[in-house]
Amino acid sequence: MRNKDSITGIVLAAFSVIYLYLSQGIKVFTGPGRDPLSAKFVPVLFGALLLMCACLLIIRGVRDAKKQSGQERTKGSFARAVRDNLEVILTFATLAVYLMIMKPVGFLLSSVLFIVAEAIILTPPEKRKDKKTILLALVIAIVMSVLADYVFADIFHVMLPEGILGF
Amino acid sequence: MITEFIQALTSVTPLMIVLIFVGVAIGIVFGSIPGLTATMAIVMFLPMTYTMNPANAMSLLMALYIGGISGGLISAILLNMPGTPSSIATCFDGHPMAKRGEAGKALGTGILFSFIGTVIGIICLVIMAPALSRMALKFGAYEYLALSIFSYSLVVVLTGKDVLKGIISVILGNMLAAVGMSPIDSVARFTLGDYRLLPGFTILVFLIGLFAIAEVIRYAEGVRKPERFEVLEGVRIRGFGVSLKEVWQQKWNALRSSIIGLGIGILPGIGGSISCMLSYTVAKNSSKHPEKFGTGVIDGVVASEAANNATIGGAMIPLLSLGIPGDGATAVLLGALMIHGVVPGPLIFQNNADTAFAVFVAMLIAAAVMVIEELFGLKLFVKVLKIPKNLLFPVIIMLCTIGAIGESNRLFDAWCILIFGLLGYGLSKAGIPLIPMILGFILGDTLELNLRKASMLVSMNPTSIVQHPIAIVLFAVTLIVFALNIRSSIRRARAAAKE
Numbered sequence: 001m002r003n004k005d006s007i008t009g010i011v012l013a014a015f016s017v018i019y020l021y022l023s024q025g026i027k028v029f030t031g032p033g034r035d036p037l038s039a040k041f042v043p044v045l046f047g048a049l050l051l052m053c054a055c056l057l058i059i060r061g062v063r064d065a066k067k068q069s070g071q072e073r074t075k076g077s078f079a080r081a082v083r084d085n086l087e088v089i090l091t092f093a094t095l096a097v098y099l100m101i102m103k104p105v106g107f108l109l110s111s112v113l114f115i116v117a118e119a120i121i122l123t124p125p126e127k128r129k130d131k132k133t134i135l136l137a138l139v140i141a142i143v144m145s146v147l148a149d150y151v152f153a154d155i156f157h158v159m160l161p162e163g164i165l166g167f
Numbered sequence: 168m169i170t171e172f173i174q175a176l177t178s179v180t181p182l183m184i185v186l187i188f189v190g191v192a193i194g195i196v197f198g199s200i201p202g203l204t205a206t207m208a209i210v211m212f213l214p215m216t217y218t219m220n221p222a223n224a225m226s227l228l229m230a231l232y233i234g235g236i237s238g239g240l241i242s243a244i245l246l247n248m249p250g251t252p253s254s255i256a257t258c259f260d261g262h263p264m265a266k267r268g269e270a271g272k273a274l275g276t277g278i279l280f281s282f283i284g285t286v287i288g289i290i291c292l293v294i295m296a297p298a299l300s301r302m303a304l305k306f307g308a309y310e311y312l313a314l315s316i317f318s319y320s321l322v323v324v325l326t327g328k329d330v331l332k333g334i335i336s337v338i339l340g341n342m343l344a345a346v347g348m349s350p351i352d353s354v355a356r357f358t359l360g361d362y363r364l365l366p367g368f369t370i371l372v373f374l375i376g377l378f379a380i381a382e383v384i385r386y387a388e389g390v391r392k393p394e395r396f397e398v399l400e401g402v403r404i405r406g407f408g409v410s411l412k413e414v415w416q417q418k419w420n421a422l423r424s425s426i427i428g429l430g431i432g433i434l435p436g437i438g439g440s441i442s443c444m445l446s447y448t449v450a451k452n453s454s455k456h457p458e459k460f461g462t463g464v465i466d467g468v469v470a471s472e473a474a475n476n477a478t479i480g481g482a483m484i485p486l487l488s489l490g491i492p493g494d495g496a497t498a499v500l501l502g503a504l505m506i507h508g509v510v511p512g513p514l515i516f517q518n519n520a521d522t523a524f525a526v527f528v529a530m531l532i533a534a535a536v537m538v539i540e541e542l543f544g545l546k547l548f549v550k551v552l553k554i555p556k557n558l559l560f561p562v563i564i565m566l567c568t569i570g571a572i573g574e575s576n577r578l579f580d581a582w583c584i585l586i587f588g589l590l591g592y593g594l595s596k597a598g599i600p601l602i603p604m605i606l607g608f609i610l611g612d613t614l615e616l617n618l619r620k621a622s623m624l625v626s627m628n629p630t631s632i633v634q635h636p637i638a639i640v641l642f643a644v645t646l647i648v649f650a651l652n653i654r655s656s657i658r659r660a661r662a663a664a665k666e
Contacts, residue, residue: 008597012335019342022357029352036622039349042615043342043356050338056331087387092589095380095564099581115561122383122390122557137558144562148569158214158573 006061013054020047090121106163108149115141168297175524179532183223187230187529191536192544194234196551199242199250202382203563205235206496210374211566213503214573221507221522226529228503232496233285233533236439236479237541240277240472241548244270253439253475256447260460260467267463276409276465277472278541280421284473285534287425288432288480292487293527296516299488303513306489308620309632313641314435314491315614320645322436322603324652332599339599340607341614343368350616363579368587370498372571372580373608376587377601378495379567383560384592390557413465420450420466421473428474432481436606438494439475446474480530487511487523491610495602498609 023043082089098114105113119137120128127133152158190212197208208231216224239254244261257277264273306314323333346357347367358364424446431442450470451460460467482493483500490512492498504511509519516523541548571580594601624631632638 004597008599019357022359026349026356027354029354035351035619036626037619039352039354039356042618043345046338046341046345050335050342053331053335053338057335060331085388087390088384088592091384091387092585095585095588098568099578099585102581103578111565115565118561118564119557122387122560124390133557140558140562145565148565152214152569152573158569159576160569160572161578 003061003065005064006058009054009057009059009061012057013051016047016050016054020044020051023047087121091118094118094121102163103161104163107153107160108145109163111145111148112138112141115145168293171520171524172293172527175521175528178222178521178525179528180223183226183529184532186223186227187533187536188540190227190230191234191533191540194231194236195238195241195537195540195544195548197231198235198238198254199548199552200554200559201242201246201248201250202386202556202560204251204378205232205238205253206374206494206499207379207382207563207567208232208235209496209499209503210371210379211563211570213371213499213506214570216503217506217573221504221509221519222525222529224503224507225500225522225526226533228500229526229529230533230536232500233476233479233530234537234540235496236475237278237281237285237472237537238548239475240281240468241274241541241545242552244273244277244468245549246552251439253443253478254471255440256443256471257468259447259471260463260465261471263461263463264465264468269463272409272465273463273468274545275542276468278538279409279414280417280424280469280473281476282534282538283421284425284428284476285479285537286531287422287473288429288477288483289527289530289534290480291429291477292480292483292530296484296488296523299484300513300516303489306513306637307635308617308624309635309638310641311613312617312621313638313645314489315610315617317641317645317648318435318491318606318610319603320648321434322606324648325437325441329598329600330652330656332597333603336594336599336601336603337607339594340604340609341611343373343604344608344611345615350612351619363577366575368583368608369574369580370502370609371574372583373587374495374499374605375567375571376584377591377605379563380584380588381591381595383564384588385595386556386560409465417466417469420469423453424450424470424473425477428477429481431474432478432493433484435485435491435493435610436602438482438496439478442474442478443471446470483526483530487515487526488513491613495605498605501609 020043023040026038026040026043028038028040094114094117098110101113102110116134116137119141120134123133149160153160193212194205194208197203198205209228212227212231216227219227235251236253239250239252240257240261242248242250243254243257244265247258247262249255249258261273261277264270319337323330323337344367346364348354348365349356355365427446427449428439428442431437431445447460447467447470450466451457454460454466456464478493482497485491485493486497486501488511490501490510492501501511504522507522509515509522567584568581571584572578574580591601594604
């Protein structure tokens with residue numbers, strides 16, 4: 001009986017509950033000169049509003065799912081879902097790894113690795129083993145990373161991590 | 168006003184001209200490549216401007232903005248894919264013209280009327296912004312509160328068919344804006360004990376994640392199903408490709424479209440995508456031959472391009488005179504101005520008039536440069552469209568990461584763009600629009616600050632709101648807008664239930 005809207009609604013409702021729970025910890029200023037609405041008011045207001053809207057969304061999702069129950073629902077397995085969205089998951093993972101190794105390894109090296117990895121991920125599967133593709137990605141990665149490192153770290157003084165290469 | 172304008176004109180330096188040339192070129196590239204937007208260009212180059220003086224910085228950013236909005240027409244006409252959302256309506260007539268072999272005419276028309284729309288927008292900006300500032304000096308808590316709520320209602324109603332999801336989007340934006348220190352009493356909120364969250368999220372990091380990262384993720388989704396598009400070759404423009412007579416025939420269309428674009432730009436939260444569609448629809452409905460729209464008439468291209476470029480000038484009006492950005496790009500410009508010590512708002516024409524007028528002059532120069540570059544450099548830009556995305560996007564992510572780190576020189580912000588990228592991707596899968604959330608995020612602090620100030624005013628003097636007619640009018644209009652929308656939703660639901 002579930003459809004996209006009701007799942008979204010459930011996620012949003014969970015988020016708003018967490019948000020409201022965290023709002024309880026906000027310190028309220030109780031001295032003289034305080035305004036009638038405290039620092040808690042707006043977060044609680046919006047948290048409650050979101051919860052309400054999320055419930056409406058769940059109701060709407062369930063209602064729409066009932067209407068559609070005549071149509072077939074493709075039962076997808078978890079494995080299939082992962083396989084279909086492999087590039088998306090890999091992109092996030094690669095980006096996370098990139099950020100994790102940036103401080104120890106340094107901006108330049110981690111950027112080269114990231115660009116090569118991500119370029120391969122974003123290439124259509126049939127072209128991935130192609131030597132030319134990988135070589136081109138490597139060249140672009142090195143050129144652009146060196147350029148960016150020089151322009152931003154040395155010229156614009158953005159503090160990019162130095163890491164093991166020392167520059 | 169004239170004296171300040173002339174003063175700004177005479178203080179134009181060669182460096183500024185170079186920056187504008189470079190900015191417009193890069194902007195056009197970003198604007199023409201589907202998946203990259205003008206906002207992304209501004210967001211990525213903002214860190215580069217930290218060490219420049221305000222006038223130079225704003226020249227570069229305005230050049231990126233103007234080039235970016237205009238560049239969308241190239242891919243709209245040649246690829247039937249809008250380079251930026253602002254050029255959606257240009258596809259409708261631009262691409263049919265290209266298929267018929269009239270690509271040069273379509274491009275030339277688009278470029279010319281982009282220019283006209285930009286200039287009309289700038290002229291109105293120069294006239295209206297100072298005047299609005301003077302009026303806004305009298306704005307207090309009630310007025311800003313009413314304005315914020317009014318903007319929310321507009322953007323929810325105008326950007327989507329699904330009002331509930333629009334409302335959810337706005338609320339999410341506000342909830343994210345509440346992270347950090349609260350306005351007025353600076354209480355730590357939602358920081359989970361982590362000092363790095365104390366200042367809250369910056370708009371730059373928010374937008375980079377939502378737009379840039381999410382866009383790359385969307386591309387990653389479709390890697391297995393590549394879209395095959397051929398870039399139409401052999402495109403040449405001789406002059407503007409359109410006769411003087413045809414240009415003159417379009418004068419009312421251009422003027423009307425520019426005014427629509429200007430009006431949409433002024434309204435906070437809505438931008439080029441709405442103005443081009445609205446202007447196209449109006450042009451079609453008021454034309455003597457509406458059936459020709461969509462088959463390839465220049466009226467369609469004119470309506471779309473004049474409007475989306477006039478929106479630039481329009482969006483700058485509330486930014487400069489009220490400190491309220493008109494769209495995502497102007498939100499980043501707001502951040503840019505503040506980084507350089509210029510506070511947009513009613514006092515900008517008293518305290519930083521030279522910067523404000525430098526912005527006006529830069530916009531005019533950028534508009535002219537845009538025409539020059541697009542006319543003469545078209546072949547180059549067409550080549551750029553062919554850069555393989557699997558190489559382009561990783562480099563873009565790297566540049567965005569630099570941008571995020573450079574914002575406050577900490578790696579934490581780079582993690583934030585990853586999180587916001589996830590958020591943006593998740594929301595787009597759920598069908599929740601992003602624009603209301605961006606507006607909610609931008610206005611979140613303003614709304615809360617003025618809500619609490621207004622509550623203080625009310626507690627001191629319950630009837631004080633009667634002395635603020637502007638606020639009352641805005642509240643009333645908001646209620647009317649909501650009532651009308653609820654009524655039409657109910658009607659639509661009843662009609663759907665009957666089927």
